[in-house]
Amino acid sequence: MHTFAKNALGGIQNQDASRKTNKNREGPIIRINSLPTPISPLHLKNELVGYDKVKSEFLVKGISNGFHLGCVGSPGIHKPHNHKSTSDHPEIVEEYIKKGLDTQRIAGPFLSPPLPNFKTSPLGVVPKSDPGKFRIIHDLSYPHGNSVNSLIPQEAPEVKYDSIDNIVALVQKFGYGALMAKSDIQDAFRIMPVHPSDYHLLGFSWNDHFYYERCLPMGASSSCQIFECLSNALQWVMYTKYKASGLSHILDDFFFISHAGSAKCKQDLTNFLYLCSKTNIPINMSKTILPTTKITIYGIEVDSVAMECRLPVEKVVKTTHRLQEFSRKKKVQLRDLQSLIGLLNFACSVVVPGRAFLRRLIDLVIGVQSPFHWIRLTKESRADINIWLLFLSQFNGKSVFLPAKWDSSDCLHLYTDASGAIGYAAVLGTSWFAQTWPHGFDEHHIAIKELFPIVLALELWGLRLKDKKILFFTDNISVVHVINKQSSKDKVLMALIRRLVLVCLCNNILFKAKHIPGKQNTVADSLSRFNFQAAKREAPNLDENPCIVPGNLLQI
Template identity: 45%
Template sequence: MKPPKRLRKPKGMAGKSPNKKKKTQGTLPELAGVTDKETVPFQVDIGSIAPVDQTPGQHMAYVMAGNDQHQVPRQPTTGMFNNTGLSDCNRGYAQGLNLEIVHESVTPMYTSSVFDSVGAHIPVKIKEKIWAGEYIDLNILLKSAKDLATDSQLNGDLSVKGGLLTITPQRQSTITNLHVWTSAFIIFMDIVLEKWPNKGQEFLKYMFNVRLASSRGYGSGWAIYDEQYRLRKARCPQSSWAELDMELWVMYVSTPPRFAHSDTNSFGGHKGSQYVQNTKPEQVQRPTASCKGYNFGRCALETTLLGPAKRGKDYELYSLGYSPICVNEVEESLKFYPYKVIANELIHGLRFGFKLQYSGSRLPVNANNSKSVTIHADLVREKINKEITLGRMAGPFDHPPLPTLRISPIFLAEKKNGDYRLIHNLSYPLHNSVNDFIDEKYCSVQYSGIDDAVRLVQNIGIAGKLSKSDVKSAFRLLRVSPSDFDQLGFIFDGKYYFDRCLPQGASISCSLFEKFSTALHWVTELTSGNSNILHYLDDFLFGGEANSPTCQETLETFKKICSDWGVPLAEDKTVQPTEILTFLGIEFDTLKMEMRLPGEKLTNLKQTLQLFLHSKKVTLRQLQSLIGLLNFACQVIAPGRAFCRRLIDATCNIRKPHHRGLSASTVLTYMSGISYQHKIQDLTDSTKFLFSRKTLEGLKRSNPKKNLRVPISIDLLRKLIRSLQHVCFSSYESVMFASAFSLSFFALLRVGEIAAESKTDLGAHVIQISDVSVVKFDHKEELRLCIRSSKTDQLHSSLTLIISEQIDKSLCPIHLLKQFLQIRYPSSGSNLYIHFDGSSLTRYQFSSILQKSLSFSEINGHFRAHSFRIGGATEAKRLGVDDETLKKWGRWTSDAYTKYIRVKTIWLIGSSIVYWANKEASSRPGGLHLGLQNTGAHMIWIGQRGMKWGDLNRVFEQRLLNRPLPSFLVIQLGSNDLGISTSEKLFSDIECDLLRLHALYPALKIIWSDILMRRYWHNANCGQAIERARKRVNLRVKNLVLSIGGCAIRHSNIRAKESNLFRYDGTHLSKIGNDIYLNNLQGALEQFMRSGGPAVFPQ
C-alpha cells in the first residue's frame, strides 16, 4: 500500500499568507499511521472555512485550506476500500476545517480462503505479541484482513487541543457478548496452537470456564474475569490456562457486581468497589438492592453464593474489613524502599487484603470452642460485638454464610493486667488445621532481640535517653483477602461469624505484620536520621544521646508518620524519653549501664521456685514453664544457663505431656531380658504365660506403633536423581549419588550396605567394588550384586542378586553404575561408593544429600534413607512379585517384610456419579489419584452408568479375579434403587452384602459414600418421600459401617436447592458439583488413611 500523502496547501495558496497568520510548526507523519501516539503536531494554517466537494465512498486524505477563497478541486484517485479510517463525526469535523479529502491508491489484498486457518488473516506482528505472552485486546482479532491493514494505522479521533490538530487513539470496549467473545478466542487459540500445539486441552478448559461463568446470571462479570485473567497471564505466562483463578472467580463470578456505573480504576476496572475503600461499614453507601439489616444480624434471607443472585445480601459477604491505614500515604512513603518485592506485597495487601497462603482443601469443618469461652461468655460476646462494630468481623449468621466456611475454635488468653485476649485457634485440629496447610516459608520471621537492645544502649552511651511506643491492635490493622474468608469462621451462641482481618492465631500473622513494621521502621529512620531505632513486632524502641533532643524528635517523627499512615498508637504504652525503661520484659538503665529483671518478674520467679521446692512431683507442662522462666532470666544472668541443663535433660525422654508408661516395643525388650535370665538360671519362663502374652498384645492394640517412614516411588526416585546436579557440589558427586540412590531402590539395600559409618571405615556389610559385575545375558545387560553379609546373615553365607536393565536410562541402576565406574577413583579393595579423594561414602552424607534433594524438589514427608528399601519392596509387590521371592531379595528371614509393603489400593465403585467424577478427575491437578499418590495410594475407578446395588457383588468379584484385594473400598450406590425398592428393602440388602464382605475380607476397610441429593428422581411420584427414604438409608448405613470398623462420607455441601451443582437433567452433577464431590473424596480419604480407625467425614 502506498503511504498517505502529507498535508499540503491547495493550489493558489503558494507563498506567504497575506494576513501572516501564526503557524504551529510540526510534521504529520502519515495521518493514518498513528498507532500509539496520543497527538501528532503538524503545520496548520488557521484560515477561513471553505466547503470542499467530496465524493463519498472513496479513500481520502486531508488537505488544509488557506485564506485564499479560490478553491481548486483536486481529482481523487480511485481507492480500493470504502473506509477513511476515521469516524463519521471526525470526517465532518475535518470538512468544517476546510480539509480536502485526497484519495490514495492501495495495493490489492488477499482474501482468506475457507481452507485457511481461522487466524491466517492476523498480521505476524500481532501473532508475535501473542506468542510472547503479551496481553491482546480480542477486538483486534475480529477485524478482517482489510481492516487490519488500514485500521491498525488509521484508527483515531481527530480533535484540536491547544491549537494543535491531534489524533487520539480510540479505546476498544470490552466484549460483553459471549458468542462474539467465543469467536475472538477461537482465533486467539488458533494462533497460540501454531506455536504450542499441545496446549489445546488447556484452552478448551479455559473456554469452558468462561462460558460457565457467563451462565451465572451476573451481567458482564465473566467478561471482567476473562480480561483480568489474561492480564495476569501476561505477567505469569508459564501458568496453565486450565487453572481456575479462585480469587477472580470469587470477585467477579460467585459474587454479584457491586457497582452501578462503568467508570474504571486499577482494581478490576470499577470504581466504587468496597475492596478499595477505607471507609467504615457504617459510612459505606450500600446498594439499593441489598438487605439493610444484613451486617447487624437481622437478615433472615437465605445465603446464595452458588446460584444466580435473588437479593442483595451477597453484596456484603466478600467486602474487605475495615482498616484505618491510608494506603496512598504508605505507597508514597515506600516509593524508594530498597526491598521492592516486599513493598509491592504490602501495598497490594493493604489495598486488596492479604492472602493466608492456605494450600489445603476448602471444605466445611466444624469444631467446638474452648471452655474459657463458655465460662466468660459475656466477655466473649462483648469482644465479638466490638469487632463487628469496627468492621473487622462479619456476623452473626443463622446459617453458614459461605459454602466452604471452616469453623475453628476460639479461646481466651489472660494478659498480665488481668484482661483477656480473644484468640482464634487456627492450629486445631492437629495435622488438619488451617495453619498446617500454610507453608512454613511464608511464616518464618526473625525478630530483634535483647542483644540488639543492648547494642542500641551501648551506642547512645551513659545517661542516654530511651523512649518507646506501641502500635495498637497490630494484627487487626491488616485486612484479609476475601478469597480466604472461608478459612476464618467460628461459632458462638449458635451463630456463625468469620474474621475479615488478620486474627491472632494464624501462623502467617506475625510474618505479615513484621514486614509492615519493618517498613514503618525504615521510614522513621530515614525521616528522622536516627539509626538508634529498634522494633519487635508492634513495640518500637528509640534511643538518643544524653543532653540531645534526638530521642524526643525521633518519637515525635514516629508519631507523625503513624498519624499520616493512619496507624493507631497505644497512648498508655508510650513512654517519653527517660534513662530507665522496660523493653521486652528487661529493664534497661543507661545511668548505671546495666540491664536487670523488673521487680514484678523477679517476685514471680521466686514464688514459682518456692512452689516447685515444696512439690513432690510436677507435670511436664509445669516443668517446661519453669525452664522458660529461668531461660528468660538467663538473658540477664548469663552463667545461669549451665544450671538449667539438668532440668532440660529431665524433659528429653518424655515425648508427650500425658506420658505415663512405656511403648509395647520397650516392654517387649524388657520382657526378653527377663526371659533370658529365666532360661540361663533354668527357671520357668513366666513371660510365656498366657497372661503375659495377652497383656503385651493388648498393649500393642491400645497404642499401635505406626511406621512413619514414607516409601520412595519410581516417580519420586526420578525427581531425586534429576535434582542431584543442583544440590551436589561437583558432577562426580551427582553421578555417585545417582547410582547409589538407584541401586538402593532396585536392590532393596539397607543404608548400612551402601554407606559406611565414617569415611575411613570399610564397614562389615558395605558393598565393595569387587562385589559388583555387569554381564550380558541373552543380548541384555544384567547387574550381579554379591551381598557378602547382612543384618540377617552374620555368618557370611552371601547372596547374589541379579538386577535387570530398566527401560528408563535416567534411573536404570546398570546404566548409572557404569557411568560412575568410568569416573570412579581407581582404588581396589575399597567400598563401592567412594569420593574423588578415595574416602568412603558415609551414612550421614547419604541421608544429608537425600534431604537436600527432597527440599530442592519441594517434597514434604517423613523420608529417610530406609525409604529406598521400603519403596523398592512396595514397587516389587505392586508388580506382582510373590512373597517368597520378595523375602529372598530383601534378605528377610521372618514376616517383617510385610511392614515394608505400603501399597494402598482404593477401589471406588459406583454408578454414573463415579463415572462422571472419573472423567472430571483426569483434568484436575491431583489427577485420577486425587493427589494421594504421594502417600503411596493408588485409585481405581469402577463406574458404570445405571448400576444398582444388586450389581455390587458381581462387579467386585470380577475385578478381584486378576487383582489383589484393595485396602479401601468406597461404595457410591443406592441412588438408582430409590423409587424402585422401599428403604427397608434397600437397607436390608446393603446390610447383608456389607456384613458378607466384612466376614470374607476382614482386612478390607469399607467406606460408605452417602447417596446424593437430586433435583429430580426417576421412577418417583413424590420427591419428598424419596428424600426422606434417602436420609433414613444414609443414617442407618453410616452406623452399620462404623460398627464394622469402616468409615462414612457425608456430602452435606451438595444440596438439591443449588441448581448450579447439577446438570439440566437434575440428576447428574455439573462441573462445580463434581469438583465439590471430588474435594469431599480427597479430604475424606486423607483423613481416613491418617486416622486408621472408624471415622466420619467431615468431622
C-alpha cells in the first residue's frame, strides 16, 4: 500500500479498548458524550458546509447524540432463544461480544435486564462470502409481528442503492482501459452510535447474561438507511469539494474511476482517504485497491480492457447446485426459495437478459410471511428453473458490457411475419428463411404464430445478434406484452418464451418489443406468402438461397 494510504490511518481509530464487566450493577450509567464512535461530528460538520441542511443536521446530531432506530411503539418483552447457528459457532459469538465490549459498542454483561422495557432479540451466525468467515446477525425481526423491526415503518428504511449497472455505465463513459480503485469503510454500521433512549430495544442474552448494543446492529431494518446517509454525504463531498471524476458506492464500499493513463483515479482515492482521516472515519486498508483495469466491486469482477463483467466461479457453481436441488422438489420453504432468488438475482448482475425472467419465481413469494411456510413449485416454475439450469451449464461466467443504445429491428434489418394460413418468414440483413407451418399449427392462435418466427430468428442468428440490446417493432400488441413480460398463462406461448429467454441468455441479448400500429414488413410479408419475386424486387440484395432451419427447432 502506498505511503499516503498508510498515513491516512493515523488517528482514525479513536476507541476505548478497556473492557468493562458490569456483573453486579443494577443498571448502566449512560452518558451521551461517551458514545462509541470514532467519527468527529465537528470535522464532519465542517466538511458538509453547503450540503443539504436537513441531511447535514441529521448526521451531525446523530454522530453527537446517537441515531434513533425509528421504532414507533414498544415491542413485547420476552427472552427468546438464540438461533441454532450460535450453538454451532459459539466462538464467533464470543469474539463478537468481546470486540463489542472492548470498543464499548456493547454494554454488559448483566445478571438481569439492565433497562426498563428491555427487549431481547436472538442472535444468529451466518457465513460471509469468504470461506470460513462469519458475521453476527441481531435478529430484530423476531418474533414476527412483535419485533423491533415490525414497529419501524417500512417506508423509513427504504434505500436506493447503486448497482453493477452504475459501474458498467461509468466504465463505458471513461472508456477502454479506464483505471478503477476502491476503498471500504471499516465496521460500517458499528461506527454509527444509537441514541441511548433506544438501547432497551437492542438487548440480547448469552450464557445467562444480558447485553445490549450501543451501535447500529446488523439486523435493524433502519441500519442501512442511516448508514447510507453518511455514505451519500461523503460522495457529495468527493464530487463537490474534491472534484472526483467518477464515483459509486453501496453502503461502505466506494468505487473510483478515471480515464486510462490518468492520475485522477489515484488522486480521488487519496482524497477520499484524506477526507476519512480528517473526519476520523476508519478505513479497512486490506480492502483498499489502488488503480487497476481489473477490479472486483459489489461482488462482480469488472475488466475495463475486455469491457466485460465476470461472475465468480463459486457463485455459478453454488447457484447451479441449488437449482439442481430445486428441480427435484415439489415444495420448498419460503426462506429457501428466497435464497435461490437471491442467487439468481446476483447472477443477473452479469446476466442482464435474465432479470425479467425472474419475475415468475418472485411472484411465488409475494404475500408469504413465515420463512418456514411451504410453497408448492408448479410445473411451470420447475420449467423456469430448468431453463436456468440449461443456461448455467454452458455459462462461462463472463458477459460483455451491453451498449447504452438500443438497436431497433429496422436498424438491424430484422423482420418477421406470419401469414395465418400459408407460412412464416424472417429476414436479417440479406439472410432469410420462409416455410409452411409445421404440422398441427393450424389450431394455434395468431399470437403464437407471430412469436414463432421471432424465436426461430433469434435461435438461428443469435451469434450475429450477440451482445446487443434489440428493440423489436411489431403491430401485434399481444406479442409485445408477452415478450416484455416474459410470461404468459398460455402454455404454448410460455414454451416459446422460454426458448426466447434461453437464446437471449446464451448470447447476452437484451430483447424487448414495441408496438407500432400498422407496422409493415413488406419483404417478410412477401416471403411468408412465398411471393419470392416481390421480395426480391423489394430487397434485391437478399441471398439467393434461404437459411436452413433445423428440424428440431420446428417443434414447440
